[in-house]
Amino acid sequence: MTAAQACDLMTIGHSNLAADRFIALLKNAGVTAVADVRSLPFSRWCPWFSSKALAARLAAEDVAYVALGDELGGHPRDPQLYCDGVADYEPWPSGPSFAPGSTA
Secondary structure, three states: OOHHHHOOOOOOOOOOOOHHHHHHHHHHOOOOEEEEOOOOOOOOOOHHHOHHHHHHHHHHOOOEEEEOHHHHOOOOOOHHHEEOOEEOOOOHHHOOOHHHHHHO
């Protein structure tokens, strides 16, 4: 058994990978679902990584796509989680939007 097979959770960034290479990495690692935690799941430079295109490509490969940017992304939508325009991450886990993302 490889280290990847022993894990329940893996992480990957897309950088500027070609879509085929990204899919190959996922498939080779046995990934069955991708949780997209980007607050803004859009890429001008690599449009195949924008949420709609990525979800469609993953579905074609029998890999589930789950958007969790609102719950876990780096830019919270709740204005109470900002102090002087800067995200304050300390209270975030106790807020109502974090719990659904943390258990998904």
